[in-house]
Amino acid sequence: MKIKTIESASNAHAYQLLIKDILENSLRVNPKHEIVYKDQVRFDYFELYKRIKQLCNLYVTLGLDGGSVVGVIDYDSHRYLxxxxxxxxxxxxxxxxxxxLAPEQMLYTINHAExxxxxxxxxxxxVVEAISDKMxxxxxxIVIRDHKNTVETKLNVKGYFDDLVATSSTEYTFPEFSEEAVATLFYTTGTTGDPKAVYFTHRQLVLHTMVEMSVLSLMNEAFKITSSDVYLPLTPMFHVHAWGLPYVATSLSLKQVYVGKFEPKSFLDIFRKEKPTISHCVPTILNMLLTSPAASDIDFGNWSVLIGxxxxxKPLARRAMERGISVVTGYGMSETCPLLTTSYLSLETIQDDLESQLKIRTMTGRAALLVDLKVVNEEGVEVPKDGKTLGEVVVRAPYLTMGYYKDKQKSEELWKGGYLHTGDIAWIDENNDLKIVxxxxxxxxxxxxxxxxxxxEDMIGSYPGIVDVAVIGIPDDKWGERPFALVVAKTEVDITEEQLKEHMQTYVDKxxxxxxxxxxxxxLVADIPKTSVGKINKKRIRELHENNQF
Amino acid sequence: MKIKTIESASNAHAYQLLIKDILENSLRVNPKHEIVYKDQVRFDYFELYKRIKQLCNLYVTLGLDGGSVVGVIDYDSHRYLxxxxxxxxxxxxxxxxxxxLAPEQMLYTINHAExxxxxxxxxxxxVVEAISDKMxxxxxxIVIRDHKNTVETKLNVKGYFDDLVATSSTEYTFPEFSEEAVATLFYTTGTTGDPKAVYFTHRQLVLHTMVEMSVLSLMNEAFKITSSDVYLPLTPMFHVHAWGLPYVATSLSLKQVYVGKFEPKSFLDIFRKEKPTISHCVPTILNMLLTSPAASDIDFGNWSVLIGxxxxxKPLARRAMERGISVVTGYGMSETCPLLTTSYLSLETIQDDLESQLKIRTMTGRAALLVDLKVVNEEGVEVPKDGKTLGEVVVRAPYLTMGYYKDKQKSEELWKGGYLHTGDIAWIDENNDLKIVxxxxxxxxxxxxxxxxxxxEDMIGSYPGIVDVAVIGIPDDKWGERPFALVVAKTEVDITEEQLKEHMQTYVDKxxxxxxxxxxxxxLVADIPKTSVGKINKKRIRELHENNQF
Known part of the structure; x- marks a missing residue:
């Protein structure tokens, strides 16, 4: 179709969306707010701004004049920020x-990213010493240390991060360049093959920051950032930009708290002292905190936590809510920067009773501003929004990785048909609420x-005496696939296949x-194959099945 | 400098920032909220979405297949939205x-915009009948009517807007195209010459919407949009996108109220009934409402108003605050989409006493997210941030007009040196608070x-008996310029030049x-030359001075 364009004045500034602009804003909001690192460091946004300029100068001094890659291996910290x-x-x-990552995988990513x-x-x-010969x-x-003592290492190091920053010039003019410049990259690990690298441009990160600002303040009644919030991340900063929140928090000059290496006890001390109000973490961490005896006396009543x-x-969400924590689900992945959806409480549903809210808070949620999300069948056609028909979640958004770095084939698969394929199966309902299944x-x-x-697996697992269960699909000439279940029962219990089929029949009847x-x-087996991080290893189960091991 | 770019997958979607995406979001937030037009029309966002699709089809049916210009002459209404x-x-x-505009000027803009x-x-x-021969x-x-009666006109019209929309198909797929497509244009009128056209792309309007969302919710403590707000604009929608708020309000599916032709009485009836919480207007309208006897019983306690x-x-702001209205200043112009700054209350300053707050609320304010604003001297060098040194405000932002349509020379002047020249003189202080003087x-x-x-003028005007005053600079060989004052005194008062000089000397002493x-x-003169909209006509005063009329 036709569109109208008009030639710009020769000097008109073609504004580029650059990460520097997120930072500049911090000095205009509440720059006296603090950045806190454990019980060791606290400074305001003027100091953050200064140190960022010094670190820029350090990189320039090191000869990194653009397009070079800097790898960071650190806990969550002000230095990472x-x-x-x-x-x-x-x-x-x-x-x-x-x-x-295992050392060999870490080495792979360092070399692959150059x-x-x-x-x-x-x-x-x-770890670095062990792989340095092959880098x-x-x-x-450059070495980060949390103290002033000499760090012994056989590596030939440039110096200590804090010292090198502190002795760098504070004068630096943020350069202008194309918003299409790659700003970040990192690796996603599947159960098979080498890690794959995703990458994001300045434009993408600025837009992601602005989308997150709007969604997590204006739209979702259960997770509303305000300028008096205290932000404390509980996901590692190496993981998908810590969900983008450090950029949001910095732009708004929120008070930020970084806990370093996560340990429940020191975290709880920091919680008591710094009183965070917004965080994000995986369910495991939330569960750990809720079940920790050391946390039993803590007032969580002013804490909103985004779970992803x-x-x-539902049981975990219920326990969190009963402690006063406003939990909501966030959904995204390494490929998506990450924010795609949040479980979405409206002005109406935030008034609902606990059980109704739990249902919504544990939903995968609604697409964020600018996110074009569809659930499609194998032909790429949208499934009905009926809250039951399954399909794959595919998305477009202004901040998705445009491929896998140096992997043309996987890039093409990811973007088959012009939508990014999440590989997640879900249904969607008439309110645009998504549920990944x-x-x-x-x-x-x-x-x-x-x-x-x-x-x-949930249904089978509800049968008395079952302690673990895995279901896979196995090829079937007539049906395409047929479900096949591995079951672990309590040692003292006898369970027959017939009993389990009868149990499942009750769900058919309902x-x-x-x-x-x-x-x-x-x-019935003694145990179920798991991956190194404790997830069911369905790939291994399929292999065993193919080899007639069951 | 070098940057790193990475080739995209061949099918990766190069996401364009398009206005359709702002609309799509409305169905995910609170779509049951209403759009209200006077006491005549109210419907929800599902209906808005449907009608917008019907109107799209109407334009397609009329042969507007992209790049064509549609002119709208209407009061603020759901139809304008x-x-x-x-x-x-x-x-x-x-x-x-x-x-x-005068009919001849309106004709000029219709022909110039094509x-x-x-x-x-x-x-x-x-008006249109009077100029139609020259269009x-x-x-x-297409004619808009607020009733069902026949509208008599000598024009050959296509039909009535509501009827043509209602009979158009509801099936329409929003097309994808470049974010650089021009979306809007309109004319700015100075005191001299023909109106000049500014223009804005889809990308610019999407970014403006997102910046406004963040500034007017997350950052400014005195004007915080929430999803329960009720939006009612009090500036005409032909004027700089009604400051962009209709896009913000729609994206968030706020309840919106449009008042049609502005009349204080009907407005107050609507205010009582619909209970707006956020509005924007010029000082004159605010003053009109505050001094209206009909408004004396109205509770304005839940109303935030952006003034531009x-x-x-300060006196007007004080009266507004005493009535419970949270007033803040917004600054921008036709060339800037418009939002550049808002007077900025932080977590600390919102706690201040009324007088301290008034000082801040009447400031021009702080630059919005992504706005690069400087105050520069005639050499383009930034003046000190000392709260007194004057300079011109120049800006970069991702949503400024890139020139004046079909006016190369004025486009180049506007963007001289790569910054947009506002033509406004201001100081800026160490908190980045700007004050246009x-x-x-x-x-x-x-x-x-x-x-x-x-x-x-303010200082001279404070002398007892002065009712009007204008100060201009007149050329002076030694000093460059020297101030020259025209003064209107109350008829019963004798004021001498000597008295006024002594009065001004008190400011020198302080x-x-x-x-x-x-x-x-x-x-001393009987009256001061004014423009058609009541502003002091300094151009005319300079002409009179040059011709030795004083």
């Missing part, structure tokens, strides 16, 4: 390194219908599932 | 026509210093001004 800004502001690329400078907290020096691009290593990473269960590779396709393996959803086989 | 969306969403350009379709409220048909591009005229167009005076062409440049003519600021001459 500085790097969130200084690295991209100087036109370089921030590689947030996942310190949970890191030229590594910023390493001393706790991770042993192909790193020229300088995996599904927030499974991963695409785990959903069972039988008789033309999709069935959530997780839902079947029309929760249809009869094809009952697994053909239930195999 | 629909046009804010449907015209740009179909790839066409919305020309918001200023119905306060309007193909005119949407005209019946009240403005006589060179208009193909269709001209400076909010004069227009560039009116400021008096004497002895190397700049002096606000408005400030001098170090408010220096001695060069005292005008060389005070001329």
């Amino acid at each position: 500085m790097n969130y800004f200084s690295v991209p502001i100087t036109g370089n690329v921030l590689h947030t390194i996942n310190w949970r 890191d030229e400078v590594l910023i390493v907290h001393e706790d991770f020096l042993p 192909t691009t790193v020229k300088e290593i 990473g995996s599904a927030l269960s 499974d991963r695409s590779k785990d959903v069972i396709k039988t008789g033309g219908e999709w069935m959530s393996s997780l839902a079947l 029309a929760v599932i249809n009869k094809w959803a009952i697994p053909d086989r239930f195999v | 629909m046009n804010y969306f449907s015209v740009p969403i179909t790839g066409n350009v919305l020309h918001t026509i200023n119905w306060r 309007d193909e379709v005119l949407i005209v409220h019946e009240d403005f048909l006589p 060179t591009t208009v193909k269709e005229i 167009g001209s400076a909010l005076s 004069d227009r560039s062409k009116d400021v008096i440049k004497t002895g190397g210093e700049w002096m606000s003519s408005l400030a001098l 170090a408010v001004i220096n001695k060069w600021a005292i005008p060389d001459r005070f001329v």
